[in-house]
Amino acid sequence: MATIITVTSGKGGVGKTTTSASIASGLAMRGYKTAVIDFDVGLRNLDLIMGCERRVVYDFVNVIQGDANLHQALIKDKHADNLFVLPASQTRDKDALTEEGVENVLKELAHQGFDYIVCDSPAGIEHGAVMALTFADEAIVVTNPEVSSVRDSDRILGIIQSKSRRAIEGREPVKEHLLVTRYAPKRAHEGEMLTYTDIQELLRIPLLGVIPESDAVLHASNQGVPAIHQKGTPVADAYLDAIGRFLGEEHPLRFVDYEKPGLIKRLFGGK
Amino acid sequence: MPRRREPRPAPALELKTTRLAGIQVILNSAEHAALNTHLTTLFAATPDFFGGEAAVFECGRLPADAASPDWAWLAQELKSRGLNPFAVQNASPELAASALQAGLLVLNDAAPAVATVAPSPEPEPEAEAPVEPPAELPVRTPTRVIDKPLRSGQRVYAAGGDIVVLAAVNPGAEVIADGSIHVYAPLKGRALAGARGDTTARIFTTHLEAELVSIAGVYRTFDNALDAALARKPAQIRLADASQIIIEPL
Numbered sequence: 001m002a003t004i005i006t007v008t009s010g011k012g013g014v015g016k017t018t019t020s021a022s023i024a025s026g027l028a029m030r031g032y033k034t035a036v037i038d039f040d041v042g043l044r045n046l047d048l049i050m051g052c053e054r055r056v057v058y059d060f061v062n063v064i065q066g067d068a069n070l071h072q073a074l075i076k077d078k079h080a081d082n083l084f085v086l087p088a089s090q091t092r093d094k095d096a097l098t099e100e101g102v103e104n105v106l107k108e109l110a111h112q113g114f115d116y117i118v119c120d121s122p123a124g125i126e127h128g129a130v131m132a133l134t135f136a137d138e139a140i141v142v143t144n145p146e147v148s149s150v151r152d153s154d155r156i157l158g159i160i161q162s163k164s165r166r167a168i169e170g171r172e173p174v175k176e177h178l179l180v181t182r183y184a185p186k187r188a189h190e191g192e193m194l195t196y197t198d199i200q201e202l203l204r205i206p207l208l209g210v211i212p213e214s215d216a217v218l219h220a221s222n223q224g225v226p227a228i229h230q231k232g233t234p235v236a237d238a239y240l241d242a243i244g245r246f247l248g249e250e251h252p253l254r255f256v257d258y259e260k261p262g263l264i265k266r267l268f269g270g271k
Numbered sequence: 272m273p274r275r276r277e278p279r280p281a282p283a284l285e286l287k288t289t290r291l292a293g294i295q296v297i298l299n300s301a302e303h304a305a306l307n308t309h310l311t312t313l314f315a316a317t318p319d320f321f322g323g324e325a326a327v328f329e330c331g332r333l334p335a336d337a338a339s340p341d342w343a344w345l346a347q348e349l350k351s352r353g354l355n356p357f358a359v360q361n362a363s364p365e366l367a368a369s370a371l372q373a374g375l376l377v378l379n380d381a382a383p384a385v386a387t388v389a390p391s392p393e394p395e396p397e398a399e400a401p402v403e404p405p406a407e408l409p410v411r412t413p414t415r416v417i418d419k420p421l422r423s424g425q426r427v428y429a430a431g432g433d434i435v436v437l438a439a440v441n442p443g444a445e446v447i448a449d450g451s452i453h454v455y456a457p458l459k460g461r462a463l464a465g466a467r468g469d470t471t472a473r474i475f476t477t478h479l480e481a482e483l484v485s486i487a488g489v490y491r492t493f494d495n496a497l498d499a500a501l502a503r504k505p506a507q508i509r510l511a512d513a514s515q516i517i518i519e520p521l
Contacts, residue, residue, distance in 0.1 A: 125424075151423050151442060151443060152423075154422045154423040154424075154441050154442070154443065155422060155423040155424045155443065157422050158421075158422035158423060158424050158425045158444075159424075161419070161422070162425075202439070202441060202459075204420050204438070204439060
């Protein structure tokens with residue numbers, strides 16, 4: 001039975017695609033057969049982040065419309081075994097995503113033995129975002145430590161609770177996880193940003209992880225390698241912890257506390 | 272008389288008294304045009320408000336010389352909005368006759384006639400008409416209880432009664448009730464009590480941080496930060512002199 005994970009946020013630019021790529025990669029690295037689907041039809045980015053943009057021949061919309069089969073459209077990731085990317089179409093718009101078509105693709109993936117299907121949602125609360133969350137079993141809500149992002153995450157949680165299939169059919173609700181990204185402990189400490197506890201207090205869903213703000217993310221995007229592969233960086237470690245928690249393990253939060261640089265550090269610099 | 276009952280199969284048919292809960296449709300006018308206009312405006316925002324409840328036409332407020340309304344049309348209009356009128360009460364003999372002809376029952380043992388004082392200048396929607404509920408038609412709307420956080424963009428409405436919210440009302444969410452609103456958690460969104468004009472409705476919360484509060488249409492926003500004595504503290508909000516919002520610590 002495949003588990004469908006929707007990565008969503010409402011607001012744009014908070015790190016949905018970065019998170020989708022890293023979560024999907026992380027699950028694949030743990031040995032689960034994983035597919036990641038770009039629902040951002042018309043503004044496709046996932047293939048860039050995953051570094052497979054030159055191998056896109058067929059896309060999600062082609063499969064929905066029957067122009068190609070799933071096998072032709074899935075791109076095998078070059079960094080992790082067990083990971084496959086289903087890119088979005090750049091030339092269509094989101095109306096090409098029909099509920100029936102999306103459902104068929106997800107069923108077909110489940111039938112092919114995928115353990116996890118990660119849906120990278122577009123920003124907004126319109127058709128594309130709703131299609132990405134309709135079939136979700138679990139949702140990872142990506143939130144930045146600022147009020148507009150928290151407000152939008154709150155809104156998207158409300159939509160998950162009303163428009164997902166699980167909600168409509170009265171089944172067990174979608175399992176929600178909060179992932180705080182672009183977190184700067186120093187700025188949170190100084191009151192320039194919301195703290196992760198502020199965010200959690202408002203959204204009231206379990207915290208999956210806190211990903212620190214880091215240049216490594218930009219670097220990873222430009223290279224086309226998901227951030228989770230940037231070994232030894234706080235970002236990669238934070239994503240690895242989040243994967244562990246997602247799979248039910250316990251990991252203490254890291255990279256969330258601000259430590260004042262000591263005298264030696266101040267004298268000699270260093271990060 | 273107490274009698275030992277032998278176990279035996281239930282009879283095919285049994286008769287028992289019952290108290291029927293239903294809606295009174297109080298007629299202040301029998302004129303087709305006036306009724307039609309008011310029906311349209313009353314149900315415009317909430318076409319699905321009723322779900323097949325039984326209804327009775329209350330005729331006690333109609334002027335004595337009123338012509339019979341078009342019963343069949345009126346019944347059909349209400350049916351299309353989820354109400355099932357089946358009878359008239361407090362009808363004059365002429366009205367009763369026309370109602371019988373239209374296939375409605377005439378309730379003899381009707382509730383005490385609605386005060387036949389001059390009709391209120393502005394006919395109010397039925398649900399809030401100041402009528403004592405007759406014994407046969409007890410009107411009590413159960414309190415609505417919400418135990419999940421209300422999120423930005425979500426809106427709940429407790430029609431005809433109170434609402435109790437046990438989880439946070441987040442910014443951008445709206446709680447609306449015809450009665451009072453109780454929020455046993457942070458109230459950070461909007462709360463509108465007495466939505467149909469009940470000026471005695473109140474709002475209670477254990478953590479006041481609302482964007483807007485309103486009672487019977489009188490509202491207050493909190494663009495300027497709340498008084499430190501009230502902000503994020505337990506508070507009640509009520510209406511004084513039907514026009515002034517009072518916020519008090521609890």
